[in-house]
Amino acid sequence: MKKIGLFYSHSTVKTAQIARKILQEFSDEEVEAVNLDEAWDDEFNKFDNFILGTATWFDGxxxxxxxxxIPKINTIKFRGKKVAIFGLGDQKNYPDNFVDGIGLLAKVFEEIGAQIVGYTSTEGYTYGHSVAERDGQFCGLAIDFENQSRKSNERVKSWVEQLRREFV
Ligand SMILES: Cc1cc2nc3c(=O)[nH]c(=O)nc-3n(C[C@H](O)[C@H](O)[C@H](O)COP(=O)(O)O)c2cc1C
Incomplete structure (x- = not known):
């Protein structure tokens, strides 16, 4: 498996917590964490496999x-690269925009040629609408700290197993 770049803002609270769990599940040789707050083009050019972390803010x-x-990312070519996205959201307070950030990021990276991997089932979540939903699946991993924090560890664990198969 080619080395994975794990991109997230180190200044976030819950997104960073999930990123650290993902890091723990992989070995140091497999994943390198990149702080989005300081990331430049060369860091995006450095990897073929990506895990991106985002919360959803401002109602969707x-x-x-x-x-x-994103304006910087739009100038980079991602054809042949694989991208998996995990997203934080709150299905109870934001049921009509649940983890929209996953879907928004997926669209940005697809437009520059990336293949989105790491789809997961929507079973076990209760919400009205999500931009992250495609054909009954989320196009990434949805984590809800506010309402389902006890499920987070297991969800991360099985997603990492899935990514090991999907990243080559
Ligand atoms: C002002 C505000 C707006 C939010 N909007 C959404 C939303 O539209 N959809 C959603 O799923 N979660 C929404 N959330 C919930 C956050 O995504 C959630 O609390 C997340 O865990 C925050 O992660 P962070 O600490 O990494 O920023 C919102 C939270 C706040 C405070």
């Missing part, structure tokens, strides 16, 4: 740190 939008870097 990406956090500022992603929004600010």
């Amino acid at each position: 939008e990406l956090p500022d740190h992603w929004d600010e870097i």
Whole structure:
């Protein structure tokens, strides 16, 4: 398996917590964490496999740190690269925008040629609408700290096993 770049903002609280769990599940040789707050083009060019972390903020939008870097990402070629996205959200308080950030990021990276991997089942979540949902699946891993924190470890564990198969 080629080395994976794990991109997330180190200044976030819950997204960073999940990123650290993902890191623990992989070995140091497999994954390198990159702080999105300091990431430049060369870091995006360095990997073929990516894990991206985002929360959903502002009722269905990406956090500022992603929004600010997207114009830069739009100039990079991602054809042949694989991208898996995990997203934090709150299905009880934001049922009509649950983990929209996953779907928004997936669209950005697909538009520059990436293949999105790491789809998961929507079973076990209760919400109305999500931009992350495609044909009954999330196009990434949805984590809800506010309402289902006890399920997070298991969800991360099985997603990492899945990514080991899907990243080659
Ligand atoms: C102002 C505000 C808006 C939010 N909007 C959404 C939303 O639209 N959809 C969603 O699923 N979660 C939403 N959330 C929940 C956050 O995504 C969730 O609390 C997440 O765990 C925050 O992660 P962070 O600490 O890494 O920023 C919102 C939270 C706040 C405070």
